[in-house]
Amino acid sequence: MKKIGLFLGCNIPLNRPDVEYSARYMLKELGVEIVELEGATCCPAYGTMPSLDIVGWAAASAWNLAIAEEKGVDTITGCGSCYGSINEAKYYMDKHPEIKQKVNEILGKVGKKYEGTATHWNFINYLHDNIGLDTLKEKIKYNLNGLTVALQTGCHNLWPSRAFPHTEENVFFPTKLKAVVEAIGGSAPNYSTLTDCCGMGALRSNAPDKSLALFKKKLEVIKEEINPDLCVTGCSSCLLQFDAGQALLAEQKKINFKIPALHIVQLVAIAMGAEVEKATAMASIPLNGVITKIKGGN
Amino acid sequence: MEEGGVNVIDLTQADESFIKELKELGAEELKECIQCGKCASTCPMALAGLEFFIKRIIHAANLGLRDILLEDSSVWGCQSCNRCVEVCPMDVVPYEVIQAVRRAAIKVESCPANTYEGLRNLYKFGHAVFPKGFEERRKKVGLPEKPPTALSNEELLKKYREVLRQTILEEIAPFPLD
Numbered sequence: 359m360k361k362i363g364l365f366l367g368c369n370i371p372l373n374r375p376d377v378e379y380s381a382r383y384m385l386k387e388l389g390v391e392i393v394e395l396e397g398a399t400c401c402p403a404y405g406t407m408p409s410l411d412i413v414g415w416a417a418a419s420a421w422n423l424a425i426a427e428e429k430g431v432d433t434i435t436g437c438g439s440c441y442g443s444i445n446e447a448k449y450y451m452d453k454h455p456e457i458k459q460k461v462n463e464i465l466g467k468v469g470k471k472y473e474g475t476a477t478h479w480n481f482i483n484y485l486h487d488n489i490g491l492d493t494l495k496e497k498i499k500y501n502l503n504g505l506t507v508a509l510q511t512g513c514h515n516l517w518p519s520r521a522f523p524h525t526e527e528n529v530f531f532p533t534k535l536k537a538v539v540e541a542i543g544g545s546a547p548n549y550s551t552l553t554d555c556c557g558m559g560a561l562r563s564n565a566p567d568k569s570l571a572l573f574k575k576k577l578e579v580i581k582e583e584i585n586p587d588l589c590v591t592g593c594s595s596c597l598l599q600f601d602a603g604q605a606l607l608a609e610q611k612k613i614n615f616k617i618p619a620l621h622i623v624q625l626v627a628i629a630m631g632a633e634v635e636k637a638t639a640m641a642s643i644p645l646n647g648v649i650t651k652i653k654g655g656n
Numbered sequence: 657m658e659e660g661g662v663n664v665i666d667l668t669q670a671d672e673s674f675i676k677e678l679k680e681l682g683a684e685e686l687k688e689c690i691q692c693g694k695c696a697s698t699c700p701m702a703l704a705g706l707e708f709f710i711k712r713i714i715h716a717a718n719l720g721l722r723d724i725l726l727e728d729s730s731v732w733g734c735q736s737c738n739r740c741v742e743v744c745p746m747d748v749v750p751y752e753v754i755q756a757v758r759r760a761a762i763k764v765e766s767c768p769a770n771t772y773e774g775l776r777n778l779y780k781f782g783h784a785v786f787p788k789g790f791e792e793r794r795k796k797v798g799l800p801e802k803p804p805t806a807l808s809n810e811e812l813l814k815k816y817r818e819v820l821r822q823t824i825l826e827e828i829a830p831f832p833l834d
């Protein structure tokens with residue numbers, strides 16, 4: 359049986375536990391045993407330790423990786439920052455022995471050690487490269503019935519590719535999330551701002567109007583070019599922007615449409631028969647139409 | 657500095673030691689920049705219209721314009737997306753320049769208040785993002801009130817704090833690390 363350490367981060371367990379519920383449901387259905395990473399913390403977020411220095415960043419990430427290594431498992435995350443920050447820290451440690459050594463001096467004081475043996479996955483790559491699309495297809499109860507989906511892989515799932523254990527053939531034209539959505543019966547047409555940033559993150563915290571204006575541009579292109587039923591993200595921060603951020607834009611009358619949004623693990627979990635109320639509990643934009651389309655056509 | 661609609665940069669402010677400081681803080685390849693603008697063409701900060709976006713920040717850094725860079729808050733709007741790192745033809749690792757400017761700024765306490773809030777939450781709870789009402793949200797989806805992170809394990813949280821106390825946070829944090 360496959361095993362994986364579920365790396366939760368902050369936003370998923372504390373803001374969007376419906377994504378955590380979905381990830382747990384999906385992994386269970388896929389026959390993957392979830393190993394809890396007791397004592398795990400924030401990745402650390404880019405605006406915290408990474409903005410102080412490299413050793414502090416690496417030590418905070420290595421704390422999390424060491425927990426997984428003790429249990430002998432790889433880790434998986436649904437949050438882009440958690441994927442990027444930990445993999446970048448790992449890249450620095452694995453490439454520069456002097457950083458790794460300093461980190462281990464720090465961890466050693468609390469009886470921990472970073473070796474570098476655990477692979478840190480995101481859900482897109484895990485589903486695509488590890489589980490495989492054929493297995494995924496077999497586990498689906500509800501086919502998406504050609505539901506039109508706008509894809510949002512998320513910045514930190516793509517760049518810097520040099521730091522990532524699994525990547526795309528062309529990081530400026532990612533295809534794995536598309537393949538996953540299509541494998542479960544969705545239709546995921548390309549659109550011209552496919553890899554544009556959603557604006558969530560430091561920009562949203564420090565320049566909220568500019569962040570939302572940037573997001574609005576992307577949304578309008580999505581609406582105009584492919585008019586999707588649903589937006590699907592590979593990152594929980596993108597989900598916050600696509601769902602609550604979009605609802606805010608509509609409330610401010612800056613857009614006159616609302617496209618529902620889900621994280622890829624929510625969509626897959628629903629297609630596998632998860633409880634919809636739980637899998638979408640924190641969504642700001644109603645998903646009734648999408649759910650009817652998924653469940654009605656089967 | 658607006659003058660007839662043109663931004664004028666006062667080169668008398670140039671500070672060579674700032675360039676050295678940035679290099680020590682991680683911007684090792686700063687000097688390699690040829691100002692080709694490739695980074696800016698993909699940078700969300702630039703697309704969102706922040707005044708100092710990546711190419712200009714690197715230019716200002718190479719001119720040693722310490723005061724301008726430390727006073728301007730643009731670097732804190734960087735998305736850490738690493739598009740610039742991916743496309744830079746000179747391997748400047750532009751994102752590291754942003755981080756170096758942040759690291760220099762935080763030393764002189766020139767950073768947005770939310771930076772400290774994130775650090776305080778990280779130290780206190782093990783979670784930089786720590787929104788109110790999470791217990792209710794978790795109950796709603798049938799999960800235990802606290803996630804199985806350091807939040808549920810005081811002993812490990814203490815150890816994690818001990819890890820952080822051995823880092824530069826100990827020198828920089830404007831709040832007590834007990």
Ligand code: SF4
Binds near residue numbers: 714743
């Ligand atoms: S892409 Fe690289 S070389 Fe070109 S302007 Fe940006 S940092 Fe300088």
Ligand code: SF4
Binds near residue numbers: 699733735739
């Ligand atoms: S990492 Fe920062 S500077 Fe580089 S492209 Fe992204 S937002 Fe711009």
